[in-house]
Amino acid sequence: MTVTITRPVRRRPAFHPLPVAAVDRLAADAVAITFAVPEELRDTFAFRAGQHLTVRRVGEDGQDVRRSYSICSTPDDLARHGRLRVGVREIPGGAFSGYACGSLRGGDTVEVLPPLGNFTTAFAPDRARRYGAVVAGSGVTPVLALVATALAVEPASTFTVVYGNRTANSVMFAEELADLKDRYPARLHLVHVLSRERGESPLLSGRIDAGRLGRLLDTIVPGDAIEEWFLCGPYGMVVDAKAVLAERGLPESAVHTELFHVAEAPAPPRRPADRADAGTEVTIVLDGRSSSVTMGREERVLDAALRVRAELPYACKGGVCSTCKAKVVDGAVTMARNYALEPDEVAAGYVLTCQSSPLTDTLTVDYDA
Ligand SMILES: Cc1cc2nc3c(=O)[nH]c(=O)nc-3n(C[C@H](O)[C@H](O)[C@H](O)COP(=O)(O)OP(=O)(O)OC[C@H]3O[C@@H](n4cnc5c(N)ncnc54)[C@H](O)[C@@H]3O)c2cc1C
Numbered sequence: 609m610t611v612t613i614t615r616p617v618r619r620r621p622a623f624h625p626l627p628v629a630a631v632d633r634l635a636a637d638a639v640a641i642t643f644a645v646p647e648e649l650r651d652t653f654a655f656r657a658g659q660h661l662t663v664r665r666v667g668e669d670g671q672d673v674r675r676s677y678s679i680c681s682t683p684d685d686l687a688r689h690g691r692l693r694v695g696v697r698e699i700p701g702g703a704f705s706g707y708a709c710g711s712l713r714g715g716d717t718v719e720v721l722p723p724l725g726n727f728t729t730a731f732a733p734d735r736a737r738r739y740g741a742v743v744a745g746s747g748v749t750p751v752l753a754l755v756a757t758a759l760a761v762e763p764a765s766t767f768t769v770v771y772g773n774r775t776a777n778s779v780m781f782a783e784e785l786a787d788l789k790d791r792y793p794a795r796l797h798l799v800h801v802l803s804r805e806r807g808e809s810p811l812l813s814g815r816i817d818a819g820r821l822g823r824l825l826d827t828i829v830p831g832d833a834i835e836e837w838f839l840c841g842p843y844g845m846v847v848d849a850k851a852v853l854a855e856r857g858l859p860e861s862a863v864h865t866e867l868f869h870v871a872e873a874p875a876p877p878r879r880p881a882d883r884a885d886a887g888t889e890v891t892i893v894l895d896g897r898s899s900s901v902t903m904g905r906e907e908r909v910l911d912a913a914l915r916v917r918a919e920l921p922y923a924c925k926g927g928v929c930s931t932c933k934a935k936v937v938d939g940a941v942t943m944a945r946n947y948a949l950e951p952d953e954v955a956a957g958y959v960l961t962c963q964s965s966p967l968t969d970t971l972t973v974d975y976d977a
Pocket residue numbers: 660675676677678679694695696697698699700701702703704705706725746749750866867868869924928929
């Protein structure tokens with residue numbers, strides 16, 4: 609390994625210990641964690657509605673657990689009160705969600721990386737937009753921040769939210785959404801769909817799939833009028849909703865998607881068979897320093913890079929959170945999957961290093977770019 613200073617150091621976002629101000633129960637299996645951000649860190653944690661935080665916890669077995677949680681509070685809350693809030697739904701057997709919903713208490717401290725993510729839009733007071741969202745379960749979390757921000761910042765905008773849950777008792781942020789509805793009765797349209805309980809009508813009872821969404825857009829949701837959409841929930845629901853909106857002529861740029869988890873394992877790296885066993889000399893640039901490591905073509909760049917730079921940023925290792933994003937400045941890679949980067953980022957050379965395997969004999973990835 610060689611390490612050289614390549615240019616002036618540009619500080620990579622680092623984990624900060626944030627005090628937990630409160631852990632509030634949202635539903636039988638979900639909590640909201642409120643962080644109190646000290647004055648001196650408020651700029652570092654400034655965010656755009658729709659973005660997420662990465663938390664880290666080293667378990668008793670020494671395992672470094674990193675997970676992403678969308679921010680449900682607003683940028684205004686942070687600026688005025690130093691408050692950042694996330695919503696966590698417990699996954700059976702889940703390493704972090706189990707801890708958050710079971711043992712975490714106000715007064716504890718959690719290591720948190722500053723906000724990241726593209727599930728957002730450029731809110732501006734003079735914009736008049738008709739926004740829509742299709743969400744299910746904990747997928748409502750970033751949309752709560754988007755709705756509250758849109759309605760407060762853009763007095764002429766409206767928001768329609770189609771929100772799927774199993775039962776009325778499992779609805780996260782029911783109170784917060786009802787408060788927003790009271791505050792903006794004419795500009796917020798909430799449509800609750802329940803899959804395991806009878807809703808207000810047959811159309812509102814069942815899973816949100818392509819058929820049901822199509823019927824909703826034809827009837828109670830002003831589908832053709834909505835200009836910008838946010839989709840967040842299980843993989844199948846997001847894929848279905850995207851297809852329905854594309855069929856109705858919505859351009860890809862008007863539909864934002866966020867996935868929390870993809871169950872299937874990513875495909876193995878694709879490459880010409882005659883080069884399959886060749887090694888690659890990879891240079892990693894981080895914090896203005898470059899380090900080199902030799903890696904196999906079957907490996908992921910992040911895994912190889914962590915051997916020489918353990919402080920590299922990452923979280924899901926599954927292509928959904930974008931924490932491991934870097935720019936390829938020399939050589940080429942193939943990405944197994946990408947559910948986090950926008951097409952313009954990919955066109956500019958950015959990759960998810962947890963999903964990237966090299967295609968060339970040499971490769972340079974820049975985490976500072
Ligand atoms: C950008 C982003 C934003 C996110 N925002 C939120 C949020 O606002 N609220 C929230 O509750 N979660 C959110 N998540 C999901 C969260 O990061 C964790 O994946 C989730 O809490 C499970 O972590 P865990 O450690 O409890 O479970 P793990 O120990 O990682 O997993 C336990 C088991 O559950 C499976 N699993 C993991 N995640 C899920 C999932 N989401 N759904 C179904 N099965 C799963 C795993 O494959 C494993 O079998 C977000 C994820 C991303 C990438």
